[in-house]
Each structure stands twice: as structure tokens, then as C-alpha cells.
Amino acid sequence: GNTGEAPVVLFEYQPTRSGEHARRFLEGFHGFLQTDGYSGYNKVPEVTRCGCWSHLRRKYQEAMPKSGSLKDSAATVGFEYCNKLFAIERDLEQLSPEKRKIQRQEQSKPVLEAYWSWLETVNPLQGSKLGEAITYSVNQKASLCTFLEDGRIELSNNRAENAIRPFVLGRKGWLFADTKKGAQASAIAYSIVETAKANGLNVYMYLVHIFSKMPALDFKTDPSLLEDLMPWSPKLPNYCRNTRH
Secondary structure (H helix, E strand, O other): OOOOOOOOOOOOOOOOOOHHHHHHHOOOOOEEEEOOOOHHHHHOOOEEEEOOHHHHHHHHHHHOOOOOOOOOOHHHHHHHHHHHHHHHHHHHOOOOHHHHHHHHHHHHHHHHHHHHHHHOOOOOOOOOHHHHHHHHHHHOHHHHHHHHOOOOOOOOOHHHHHHHHHHHHHHHHHOOOOOHHHHHHHHHHHHHHHHHHHOOEOHHHHHHHHHHHHHHOOOOOOHHHHHHHOOOOOOOOHHHEOOOO
């Protein structure tokens, strides 16, 4: 995002989807938590949930009729409200978080207010795809509005989903991990590689660098020795960076 800090992609393996894992993993963190609508994240204390408009837009898209008039469909109206918010975000992409917040108040807030007013007029069939989209909106209303509060918040958690996609695709290829330790080792390896990519490094050369330097460091005694090897370290040699010659 536009936080001014180096991006980090951190994977952790857990055998279940219990919200307790999220609570433990994020213990001590206070701030905005950008996720999908999974209720397990409600167990994380003292955070402000940020909803995902991409998930909602997808639900409206799935509810749109496969035949007949799309124009008169309530699902199409909901879909277009989502599209309008994303269009505004594209125009604000290059702004600072402070200026983006101001513009969201001026441009996005009226669209949101119109959306919630429109939502009250929709009476979907129980169990329908449109009903799912409406229920999602109502249940996630507070978190879907959070992006107005801070210019650093994104409209969706697509960034996180894109970051985990390599791991998800890999998992489908493996089918399963033989042991819990093997799964944890995979999570560590993916964390290193994806964080290196997020920081614009040449992953192969970065791995060559750290694997050649780490054996000579007594980092178990002094973990601070690893600072110069972090993917965001300015002390990394140029051959680790994705610079074009």
C-alpha cells in the first residue's frame, strides 16, 4: 500500500480454520485489519475490520441473470454500485493517503449512501444468489464502510489474495503435506520468496546471497545480524535487485 513501509508477505500453517489462530497470530496488533468476510477474524481484539468490495461485487455478478435483460436486474444495479466505487479508486490511486481520504469523503461517500438506500428497496427471493449478496452487504455494512476512515485502507483484500495465490496453487499441486513440520517449512519458504518479490528483488539471486552469507553468521545468538539480509535492507548487493541493464 502507501504506508511508506516495506511490504511483508508472511504465511503461517495451521491445521484448522479456527479464529483462535488469527487471534493468536495477530496478538498485540492494533489497527485496520483487511480481510474477507470470514467471521473467525471477529476473535481478533482491538482491530477495525475492513470489508472487501470485490467479494460483494462477485456475489452480484453471480446473481446476474444468464438470459433476459441485465439492465432491469437488481443484481446488475448492485454490481454497478460496486463498479462505481472501484472506478473512483482508480482515479485516486496516485494520491497520498491524506488526500485520498478527503476525495473518498467527497466522491465515494455519496455513492455509499445511495447504495445503502437502494438496498432497503430490494426484496430478493429467499435462498437466491441475490439474497446472498444482500445478506453479505447487511452483515458486513460496518466493515464495508471502513475505507472512508483512512486513505491507506484498500477497497478490497485482493492484494492479500494475490499474495497467497502461489501458495494456494502449490497446495493444489501437492494435494497435502506429509507432516505438520513440512507444511510449516513450506510456509517459511513461501514467506521468504513472496516477500522478496514484493520488495522488487531477483528471487534467485537473493536466495543465493542469503544462503551464502547466513552460514557464517551466529544469528541464533544475535538475531540482529539478520537485519542486513532482510528483503528490504538497503545493504543488499545490487545483483539481488530487479534492475534492468
